[in-house]
Amino acid sequence: MTYLVLNIIFFVPILAMAAWAYRKQRRLLPSRRAVGITLIVLMIATAVFDNVLIAIGIVDYNPDLILGVRLALAPIEDFAYTVGACILLPALWALIPSRSSGPAPKAGATSTNTKS
C-alpha cells in the first residue's frame, strides 16, 4: 500500500467526524475563513519543519511507496497530516461537550461568545 492510499483511507474517518460535527454542532464549528487561515499557517510550518526533520535525518521514506512529488525534501503526502488536523480537530472540539454542559445554547450563541 502506498503512502497516498494510506492517507486517503485515514481521511475517511476524518471527513466522517467533520460531517457529524457539521450536522450536530454546526454553530460550534469555526468559520471557513478561520480554518483557511489555520491551514495556511500550519502548511507553512509543516513545509519548514518537515524539510528540517528529513534533512537532519530524523525520518526517512521508502521511495517505492511515495509518489515522489516533494516540496524540496518533504513528500507531498506528509501534508495530509496537516490538512487532516485542520479538519479533525475543530470537529472534535465542536462535538466534545463543554465543561458546563447545560441546556442547548440560546440562538446566536457560539463557542466564541459564550463563556465555558
Next chain:
Amino acid sequence: MPQVVRTVNAVFGQSLNSRGVPMGKNEPYVRRSCGCGEHATDDRRWDVGLIYLGALILSLGGSVLLDWRFGLTFWRDARKATWTMTLGIIFFLVWDLFGIALGIFFRGVTDLMTGVLLAPELPLEEVFFLALLCYTTLNVLGAVAIVDRKRDQKRDRELTA
C-alpha cells in the same frame, strides 16, 4: 567533561546506543568520534540525543505560554482541549503505526534522538511532535476565534453607540 557525564548518567540512568539498546556496563558513557581510532563512533551521547526532544518540548512550552496568555485552547475550554488533544494524538499515532507497519516511513539514522522507542520505528519524540501539531492547530484556531470575536464586539459597540 567525562566525569560530569558519568555523574549525570549515574543519576539519570544509562545512555542508549544508536540501536536504542542500553549501553553495557563496561562501555564508557560517552564515546566521541575523535578520529583516534580507539573509540566507537556510533554510540549515542546523551546530550546530543536530547536535541530533538528538547526542541519539541521548548516549542510546546512556548505554545503553552501563548495559550495561557491569550486563552486559546486549554485556557479557553480545558475539557474540550484535553479530549481533542488526546483523541487527536491517538488518531495520528495509529496513522503513524500503519505507515510504519506498511514500510512507508521509518526512523532515520541520527544522533539527535534519544533512541527510546514506543514501538518498532516509533520514537518517543513522535508523541511530542504530534502533540505540537495538534496544539498548534488548536492555538491558531483559537487565536482566529478571538480576533473575530474582538472584531464583532467592536462592531456591536459602534452600532449601538
